[in-house]
Amino acid sequence: MMHSVLSLLFVSATLASPIVERATAPSVKIKNGIVIGSTLAGIDSFKGIPFAQPPVGELRLKPPQPITSPFGTITATGTPTSCPQFLTQVDTSNIPQDALGYLGDLPLVQTVTNAGEDCLTLNVQRPSTAKKSSKLPVVYWIFGGEFEVGSTQMYDGTNFIQKSVSLGEPVIYVAVNYRVGGFGFLAGKELAGEGSTNLGLRDQRLGLQWVQENIAAFGGDPEKVTIWGESAGSISVYDQTIINGGDNTYKGKPMFRGAIMNSGAVTPADPVTAPQAQTIYDTVVENAGCSGAADTLECLRSKDYTTFLNAANSVPGIFSYRSLDLSYLPRPDPGDNFFSQSPEVSLSNGKFTKVPIIIGDQEDEGTLFSLVQSNITTNAELITYLASYFPNSPNAVQVVTGLVANYPDQALAGQPAGSPFGTGALYNIYPQFKRLAAILGDITFTLARRNYLNVVSSQVKSWSYLNSYLQGLPVLGTLHGSDILYDYGTLGELQEPTQTTQTYYINFINHLDPNGQSGGTSSLINWPQYTTASPSLVNFRKATNVIIQDTFRLKASKYLGTKGSQLRV
Structure with a gap:
């Protein structure tokens, strides 16, 4: 957050x-x-x-x-x-x-x-x-x-x-x-x-x-x-x-x-x-x-x-x-x-x-917030830690246990999975780091976004994205907050993510469509609307952008979609 x-x-x-x-x-x-x-x-x-x-x-x-x-x-x-x-x-x-x-x-x-x-x-x-x-x-x-x-x-x-x-x-x-x-x-x-x-x-x-x-x-x-x-x-x-x-x-x-x-x-x-x-x-x-x-x-x-x-x-x-x-x-x-009302109640009602909305995330939202919990070394300790976020949920341990099961615990085998994504076994700075980073990023930002879109995209025009332009950055990946550097042109206006993001946003501010008044901007790929039938994302990358489907970690997001109301902070 x-x-x-x-x-x-x-x-x-x-x-x-x-x-x-x-x-x-x-x-x-x-x-x-x-x-x-x-x-x-x-x-x-x-x-x-x-x-x-x-x-x-x-x-x-x-x-x-x-x-x-x-x-x-x-x-x-x-x-x-x-x-x-x-x-x-x-x-x-x-x-x-x-x-x-x-x-x-x-x-x-x-x-x-x-x-x-x-x-x-x-x-x-x-x-x-x-x-x-x-x-x-x-x-x-x-x-x-x-x-x-x-x-x-x-x-x-x-x-x-x-x-x-x-x-x-x-x-x-x-x-x-x-x-x-x-x-x-x-x-x-x-x-x-x-x-x-x-x-x-x-x-x-x-x-x-x-x-x-x-x-x-x-x-x-x-x-x-x-x-x-x-x-x-x-x-x-x-x-x-x-x-x-x-x-x-x-x-x-x-x-x-x-x-x-x-x-x-x-x-x-x-x-x-x-x-x-x-x-x-x-x-x-x-x-x-x-x-x-x-x-x-x-x-x-x-x-x-x-x-x-x-x-x-x-x-x-x-x-x-x-x-x-x-x-x-x-x-x-x-x-x-x-x-x-709790925000998810207002949404469901x-x-x-x-x-119209644009909403998106960084690929590695959770890494920044998982750097100091180095005493979390086992699956049981991870569950205990995450369940403590939800002190008023009588089923917190049970719900969190089901959630973390969607993120394989491969730390002891030397093949940790998680965030920063796309880095294999690299950068697991303590045994549960990559799992914790993946889970915190997903429940707070990335998969919470998808479940939000599953409700609103049928009622308002919606566009969504995923930023991956720092993929491979040691430990942090495309970390939370790094998009600001591009959105505000801090790294230079000729940076590809700056050129494209600013153009899409300015089009949206003017016309409520990131593709512009005519529905398309010649220098950019067409950004399709997000629907549950076709959950398309613009994947902003360092040099070029592509359209991907919002179907990664699908089991985890479906689980959160049914259990999320039991996980109130």
Whole structure:
């Protein structure tokens, strides 16, 4: 579900470039004031535009509040503030981990990442030729980062927009900041009691409302918005389609008309009041020094920033042994219509926004999240570990036993099978590594995608893909998050995956068809729609792309299709 921190930092460092303003800086009058931006290489950039009141003080751990008064003139040319980052766990039982956790939370480190609570802003980038009357299609980017890290400052839409202009299909790029970690996804009965759950999703939603009210002033068309995300951002894109029972309207009009999901969609989850969610809340309360308070929520809101940050980050993080068993993620809140059902229930009930979609995965989604569990050496230990992800399932061990049976245990014979796929017996860095990587990747991303498509492809136009362009990379293969490097042109715009992916996506944003307005792009292979009768994928490779059938590991996906609802995190 999560985007590699290393990949995020690489994107940030590679895309960062000094902004050179033209003699007359671009300015746009929006609902609450005037925004002044900058121009470089034919792209106007407006960065750090506030879309909500600062979620600080009494608004900490509360739903985002819209800005209701004018803010005058804002110079939107600096580096936007990231929401507080959960870089690694503060763990007093593990001295090295504890030291790293506190280091990550130090004001200096959080400042280097430009993090702080007053972070609910978004970036708008457009071709410099755009005018208020242009009505350009809009892509709304939701970043990934395991719901624990990430920000808009790590991504720059310049290369993507330049490609759209060169194709004669210009787009406007919007990226939204949202609260992550304990600031955005803390659960528990206390937060459920006042309707303050899934705050990060609520931030994203308010950003979409801001687009509806303001994007026309930048030359965008509010009726032509596509939401796009990767990893946690991709899961968030799916979640935006099931919020409010699938109603995506604002003031009677749809807020988006298409969706692109890179690595992530349906993540079955127990409610915000489930025991494991309450344990996280209670741990944060204890480490904030609020256990004895009559109102623990009020106490958390009264704590200084660093105290609350350390407390929020005192639980297992993404690169801990618990890996994809996340401390913070969207959880259904049955008492609130906003996000009331586990995502797979909304899907099976047809309560999702019916818009065309693109969805796909990396070939080796799970390798990145299986590097540290080296004590898992036997089949029994693998089952025990995976079953612990699902503490409220009475049949977890039985279901997981049936699941892992679909991934042959050949480690002891010296012929390990699994991920990175296509590498034979190579790169099995501990006896169960390749099996664990295959299973984590499949249940979270790759086969979860297939089972999602088995439902939606009969109701909406759907296209799907599998990325294999790093096949053979030692240990990691085509790892989770590496697609961002190509999608944003980080490795150079002449890279084949960049050329093809950007063209398909820009076609989709403009015409809701990756093949373009005429149904085909001469320089690319035709991307067939996905159907259950013909489950075709574009397989993006390093030099050339091919069409393959989505039939690999079929027994495992069928098993998950029948048992998945028993595996809620």
